[in-house]
Amino acid sequence: MTTIAPARASKQQAESHPLSRGIRAFSDYRREVARARAKFAENAFATRILSPGMSAERLELFLIQYSSLGVAMTRPVEGWILRAGKACLAMGMTDLGAALVRHSKHEAGHDELMVRDTHALVQRRHDRGLPLLSADALIARRPGPAARAYIELHEHIIAGPAPWAQIAVEYEIERLAVIYGPSWVKQCKQILGNDILSYLSFVVEHTKLDVGHTHFNEQQLTRFLDEYPDNSAILARAGSAALQAYSDFMDECFERVEAEAAATRDPV
Ligand SMILES: [Fe+2]
Numbered sequence: 001m002t003t004i005a006p007a008r009a010s011k012q013q014a015e016s017h018p019l020s021r022g023i024r025a026f027s028d029y030r031r032e033v034a035r036a037r038a039k040f041a042e043n044a045f046a047t048r049i050l051s052p053g054m055s056a057e058r059l060e061l062f063l064i065q066y067s068s069l070g071v072a073m074t075r076p077v078e079g080w081i082l083r084a085g086k087a088c089l090a091m092g093m094t095d096l097g098a099a100l101v102r103h104s105k106h107e108a109g110h111d112e113l114m115v116r117d118t119h120a121l122v123q124r125r126h127d128r129g130l131p132l133l134s135a136d137a138l139i140a141r142r143p144g145p146a147a148r149a150y151i152e153l154h155e156h157i158i159a160g161p162a163p164w165a166q167i168a169v170e171y172e173i174e175r176l177a178v179i180y181g182p183s184w185v186k187q188c189k190q191i192l193g194n195d196i197l198s199y200l201s202f203v204v205e206h207t208k209l210d211v212g213h214t215h216f217n218e219q220q221l222t223r224f225l226d227e228y229p230d231n232s233a234i235l236a237r238a239g240s241a242a243l244q245a246y247s248d249f250m251d252e253c254f255e256r257v258e259a260e261a262a263a264t265r266d267p268v
Pocket residue numbers: 106107110206
């Protein structure tokens with residue numbers, strides 16, 4: 001695969017103050033990604049799961065779907081970031097490449113949190129006398145179309161001509177935990193009780209961890225745009241596609257809850 005080195009700053013751009021150059025390009029990026037961010041806020045997660053009228057049963061089932069189906073999307077994350085970093089290093093983009101390689105280690109083993117949460121949430125239902133679901137079978141399900149699209153998007157970017165766009169994917173996805181994490185945790189506490197937090201290690205951990213990760217990603221993105229200021233559109237396209245795919249995944253989880261409710265005719 002031929003990679004395309006992004007355009008470096010022109011002479012005129014290079015003579016402008018480096019900080020303002022990066023910041024200007026970063027504000028272009030934010031403008032270009034704004035639509036996808038706004039669209040995420042319209043998905044079933046943001047409008048239904050986080051809504052005040054959400055039922056405890058539906059919310060709990062959503063958490064089980066999210067944790068179990070999320071394993072297949074989370075397990076490859078460390079490898080994706082590492083491969084993107086190595087591809088950047090091979091292109092001579094040493095700063096971003098090294099940053100991505102470094103960041104990959106921070107994501108190691110996060111799928112295990114989702115495995116643990118699936119088992120714990122399933123057991124929690126069983127302890128209340130509800131039929132025991134098989135956590136292993138839930139995790140082993142073939143990912144749905146949205147989860148597969150999310151996985152394919154990463155593969156496509158990393159193996160494609162612009163693996164450096166992975167930084168925008170990381171930025172947008174980890175930023176979701178910063179934007180939505182606190183209200184998600186609050187909603188779960190309010191509807192399911194404070195003890196639910198011990199069943200949500202992935203969400204709780206990421207609500208904390210991804211504050212630092214998002215700051216790190218934003219720094220890398222700004223530095224990258226400082227050196228290559230004409231690439232905000234490519235980055236915004238990658239970031240927007242990742243947001244769309246993750247949003248579709250959240251909708252997919254919600255649809256499974258709805259389908260389950262309809263199948264059991266349970267007024268959840
Ligand atoms: Fe993570």
